[in-house]
Amino acid sequence: MPSRHRYRKKSGKQVRSTSEKRKPSGSPTDSLPPKTPRQLVQSTIQMPSVFTFEASTPEQTAENQETEPVSEKQHCDQNQNLSQDSFSMNVSANQKDISYPSTIFNFINDASIDILTTKLSRALMLPQLQDKFAKLFESVAKDLIEGLARDIVQPLKQEIIHLRHELEMKTDDLEQYSRRNSLRISGLPESKEENTEALVMEVLRDLHPDLTASDIDRCHRVGKKNMDRNRQVIVKFVSYRNRHKVISNRRMLRQNRSSVYINEDLTKHRSKLFKLTRDLKAKHLISSTWTYDGRVYVEEQPEGVMRVILCESDLDKYR
Incomplete structure (x- = not known):
């Protein structure tokens, strides 16, 4: 088979043209x-x-x-x-x-x-996937919030309730202490031009003969006027000693003034408790009830144990 290469003579030898020389390469793929x-x-x-x-x-x-x-x-x-x-x-x-x-x-x-x-971006823009993602996010957020409420909020809520109850009790004690020199008189006839201090002194001298007008700091009726009933009179004494002597002899009023009653000046909370204990006595669920220095006492049986009532839950055992 004849060769396709062209040759030229030079110095008696057949050599390949310089332009036709094969390019050296390290591997067949380089060419x-x-x-x-x-x-x-x-x-x-x-x-x-x-x-x-x-x-x-x-x-x-x-x-x-x-x-x-x-x-x-x-x-x-x-x-x-x-x-x-x-x-x-x-x-x-x-x-x-x-x-x-x-x-x-x-x-x-x-x-x-x-x-x-x-x-992926186009798939996430589909309305169906957006709705599913919104529902999933809502479910996860709801579970997370419920977990936080159960683990953190609920204990804090219970602690707040407890602290609030303690604060109310301490506030009530301070208010009751400020009323320790006062008494309330119920059943005194009321008129338009009455002298409240004279009416009070007339009643109190039956219980404490040595009492004078200077022993009374002030006295006045409380509440709105009502034509159907007489309003109470609050009396504040100068000293606790005179107040205590009057409240100790209040049973003597039953002899001359059976329609007049003298009680301690209680706070709103303690007045409510005393009303509940009187209702229990009326139903014969307890033997007796009374107040002393602003505290409400009950007696389950005659000559039995006396108990101090501080809140309504203390009366649950008698109902």
Whole structure:
């Protein structure tokens, strides 16, 4: 078969033209024309061998740029030689690693991420998914709030109730202490031009003969006027000793003034408790009830144990 190469004589020897000299290469693939990124990806997927990704260095780029261009005829000869050596390349393919620039695979990776991100963003914009996400968020938030209310808010609420009760009791004690020198008189006839102090002194002298007008700090009726009943009179004594002597002898009023009653000046809370204990006595659930220095007492049985009533819950055992 005649050779396709052209020869020229020089110094008695046949040598190949300089322009037709074959380009030296480290591997058969260096003489192939450059491939596009798509062709590289396709060929990479089809090859079963193991790949090693190496980034191209500036020295390799400069070396590739300094290589001489290959003529069309030389390119055909190279393709023929490559076809003849394909079998040997396939045999050695499993033993050698083929290197490709890592930038190509980074490009593919970035493109895949962009596509997945776009599809996920579009999927999240669907009304059905938005409704499901809203319901799920509402359910999780509700469970979280209920857990916080159960673990944190509820104990704090109980503590607030307890502290509030203690504060109310202490406030009631202070208010009752401020009334320790006062008494309330019920059943005194009321008129338009009455002298309240004279009426009070007339009643109190029956219980404490040595009492004088100077022992009374002040006295007046309390509440709104009512034509159907007489309003109470509150009397404040100068000293607790005179007040205590009067309240101790109040049973003497039953002899001369059976319609007049003298009681301690109680707070609103203790007045309510005393009203409840009197109702229990009327139903014969307790033996007796009374007040002393602002405290409400009950007696379950005659000559039995006396108990102090501080709140309504203390009366539950008698109901």
